[in-house]
Amino acid sequence: MTKKIPEKMKAVVLPGYNGNMIKAIKSLEIKLLPVPKPDKGQVLIKVDATTCNPSDLSFIQGSYGIKKELHVVPGFEGTGIVVQTGNDETSKNLLDKRVSFNAHVKLNGAWAEYVVTNTKQCIPVHPDIPVEQAACMLINPYTAYALFELIKERKSKAFVMNAAMGQLAGMMRSLANETGIEVINIVRKKAQIEILKNKGSKHILCSADDNFLNQFTELAKQLEAKTFIDAVSGELSGKMLELMPSNSQLILYGALTGENLSHIGAKDLIFFGKNVTGFNLIQWFETTPKEKIREVSYKLQEKIRKGKIKTEIYKKVKLKEVSGSLIRYIINMSAGKVIIEP
Amino acid sequence: MTKKIPEKMKAVVLPGYNGNMIKAIKSLEIKLLPVPKPDKGQVLIKVDATTCNPSDLSFIQGSYGIKKELHVVPGFEGTGIVVQTGNDETSKNLLDKRVSFNAHVKLNGAWAEYVVTNTKQCIPVHPDIPVEQAACMLINPYTAYALFELIKERKSKAFVMNAAMGQLAGMMRSLANETGIEVINIVRKKAQIEILKNKGSKHILCSADDNFLNQFTELAKQLEAKTFIDAVSGELSGKMLELMPSNSQLILYGALTGENLSHIGAKDLIFFGKNVTGFNLIQWFETTPKEKIREVSYKLQEKIRKGKIKTEIYKKVKLKEVSGSLIRYIINMSAGKVIIEP
Incomplete structure (x- = not known):
């Protein structure tokens, strides 16, 4: 009634x-x-x-x-x-x-x-x-799940994620844990490294570190991280994409800096198969086939019921x-x- | 022998x-x-x-x-x-x-x-x-043909092309002419507008014009130009993508400025379905199925034999x-x- x-x-x-x-x-x-x-x-x-x-x-x-x-x-x-x-x-x-x-x-x-x-x-x-x-x-769990599906479709062995202290990042780490896909977590403050370490994260870099870009290059190469889940935008993101291996993709889903994306290496786009795209959940719901959304909902809500995604x-x-x-x-x-x- | x-x-x-x-x-x-x-x-x-x-x-x-x-x-x-x-x-x-x-x-x-x-x-x-x-x-005709195939796959009614005085641009105009897909030609010098007009081009803008970005916005909207074939790179290209309609794609195949791509609008990537990718012919030959290359070769070489692509x-x-x-x-x-x- x-x-x-x-x-x-x-x-x-x-x-x-x-x-x-x-x-x-x-x-x-x-x-x-x-x-x-x-x-x-x-x-x-x-x-x-x-x-x-x-x-x-x-x-x-x-x-x-x-x-x-x-x-x-x-x-x-x-x-x-x-x-x-x-x-x-x-x-x-x-x-x-x-x-x-x-x-x-x-x-x-x-x-x-x-x-x-x-x-x-x-x-x-x-x-x-x-x-x-x-x-x-929706905004955190479904976005995390949909982004993680993209990472799996791209067959990335590892992915890069900034804003790693956020709730969405935590959910993506949970999803990654189940699959063996490695996560390179990027935080802004040194003290945050310890916090994530205590939560069980293996790979954590601080973007304020003097040696950040070198560490990042090394780690992205070692883990073959070819997807960059970017909530930040700006010049640093462009530089990071440049330092990632061939055929890497940057997926922008937020712009915490409020800045446009810059420093996108022309050579990387032309010769090294890199590309830049965006994600937003509203569009995902509009364009994803019903059956796929139903499948995602079933799997994701099961994880939420079991407290794996919270x-x-x-x-x-x-x-x-x-x-x-x-x-x-x-x-x-x-x-x-x-x-x-x- | x-x-x-x-x-x-x-x-x-x-x-x-x-x-x-x-x-x-x-x-x-x-x-x-x-x-x-x-x-x-x-x-x-x-x-x-x-x-x-x-x-x-x-x-x-x-x-x-x-x-x-x-x-x-x-x-x-x-x-x-x-x-x-x-x-x-x-x-x-x-x-x-x-x-x-x-x-x-x-x-x-x-x-x-x-x-x-x-x-x-x-x-x-x-x-x-x-x-x-x-x-x-190869470097001009095959690139032109392969890029034009991408434009057709994207079902773009029109596309934007800078370095419009180049030979590759001329070939792409020939291909477009046969299909009714419109071309927005971007040249660097005012005098070049007349030259392209005399060759039969309809839409020609000069990037040195004070009012260029306004004219460009208007024309891209009017013709629904959603693919940008970019040989130039740099900040202007990023700005142009920003002014194009939703779901536009920038395909970088050259970087005449020698600059990285910048000013890629975060909102455009996240909310308006835009994206940035690259093209190079060597990779195209490595990754395109044999049958597709054979089909392209047959059609393209016929055009070259008939002098349509020269x-x-x-x-x-x-x-x-x-x-x-x-x-x-x-x-x-x-x-x-x-x-x-x-």
């Missing part, structure tokens, strides 16, 4: 893009908005829980790759129950189902009681998976607490995700 | 890499070298004719992507008769055949009476094709005239290729 859908909903609203992150967070307001209606190929979801990723923080500052019309509800992912659907079979099949979802690239996002998104951006969630894991199941949770908050809790979150991101339950 | 192979051969020898092009050309010497022996997977070719491409000029300066051990015989392509082969079936099948060839990436090149190269880098030549066309049949020839010279004639060649490259007949 589908519950009655109200006309209004509570939502966190961003009134304007503000380059300063603290000011952007403080500008967030709770408002009453009309509950949106799903078009064909879309569903309306009653949000059980949502979260805040680095991409959300970048978005509210206006520095993310996706910009939406203002005022706007932020929130790129979440979980909830499909309570209304567009007039097409695929969408109707999701009615009353519990899903994790990516927000629509143009419409209001997940920091609200209700949200409309594309049906293709919804994944049914196994009943054993707790709500807080489901709330952040998002660390910092705390749960209500919509009206978002602003304050996000400021605490950015001070210590490695403590885990904030889960927002409307 | 295979003729007796002498022990010594005349060859043009480069004694050292010299960053100055004129000095590099002047340093070339005629020497008597031992005729090399083909290994397995290789053939010995008695050279009928060879040529000088921009890549050769870059090579003798030491600024090309391929560097060989010195002293070395330059010359990346040519034509001749296979007079001796390695002990394998594929190579033996080429004995006594007339071929066009790419030089070996490590061994002495084509500016000699004899040359050894990999069997995979040899293409039998149709008897109707004159020696001077066969001498420069290399402009400046003059024919002997080995001992190479040095002097190359200096005249670089002064006016658009006059056509120098053909060297040993």
Whole structure:
């Protein structure tokens, strides 16, 4: 039985893009908005829980790759129950189902009681998976899994991963552990080497080390690391690709520096079979065949149920607490995700 | 009947890499070298004719992507008769055949009476094709054809091509003309616009124009140009890719600026499905299935026989005239290729 859908909903609203992150967070307001209606190929979801990723923080500052019309509800992912659907079979099949979802690239996002998104951006969630894991199941776990599939397709014996302290990196290490594929972890601070070592990582380099590029060249050659999973962008990434073996590929999925990719060696592209491409999960859901997504979902959700892939949770908050809790979150991101339950 | 192979051969020898092009050309010497022996997977070719491409000029300066051990015989392509082969079936099948060839990436090149190269880098030549066309049949015509195949595979309605005054660009325009695929030609000097217009080109932009990037954005959007065939590299190429529509690809096959590729938009890679790759003909011959190469050869050589694809020839010279004639060649490259007949 589908519950009655109200006309209004509570939502966190961003009134304007503000380059300063603290000011952007403080500008967030709770408002009453009309509950949106799903078009064909879309569903309306009653949000059980949502979260805040680095991409959300970048978005509210206006520095993310996706910009939406203002005022706007932020929130790129979440979980909830499909309570209304567009007039097409695929969408109707999701009615009353519990899903994790990516927000629509143009419409209001997940920091609200209700949200409309594309049906293709919804994944049914196994009943054993707790709500807080489901709330952040796509942007990190699915991205990690999809990127790791690319590494396997490329038959890379090893891959390079920067931003290695992040949760996504941890998930990719878990996936790699099961296969024997080696990981070259790149961290920014010397102290982080010890932390990853204690978690069982074998290969960790610090990009602040004077001798970093030499160490990197040596290790990439020794392990035959031919895929570079890059969340950082900028000149250093280009230089690192240049130092990797022939036929290496750089897959950019984030740009923490906010910089363009530069120093891409012309000779490497022309003579050494290297190339540069990008990845984003929303496009992956739009373009990957249904059967493949179903297969990935089955395998990945099994790992999540068994705790092999796990998002660390910092705390749960209500919509009206978002602003304050996000400021605490950015001070210590490695403590885990904030889960927002409307 | 295979003729007796002498022990010594005349060859043009480069004694050292010299960053100055004129000095590099002047340093070339005629020497008597031992005729090399083909290994397995290789053939010995008695050279009928060879040529000088921009890549050769870059090579003798030491600024090309391929560097060989010195002293070395330059010359990346040519034509001749296979007079001796390695002990394998594929190579033996080429004995006594007339071929066009790419030089070996490590061994002495084509500016000699004899040359050894990999069997995979040899293409039998149709008897109707004159020696001077066969001498420069691979690096321009085959590259043009292979690049154009990529454009067709990508289903691009239009493509962007810089270095549009070059012979390869002219060949790609011929191929495009037959298909209705539009070409955006990029030239460096205003006066060149008129020259290409008179040859029948519709879309020509000059990168020196103050308003170039705006014009380019508009035209790429209007024609839905999603492939960028780049012989130049550098920052401008990165900026141009950024201004092209979603899902555009940059294919780098040359680096006339000598610069790395920079300004590759992180957002374009992550959110707009763009990517960057390279092309080189030697690798194409190594990795493309035999049947595909045979099919391409059949179609392309038919076009060459009919004069639809034609290399402009400046003059024919002997080995001992190479040095002097190359200096005249670089002064006016658009006059056509120098053909060297040993």
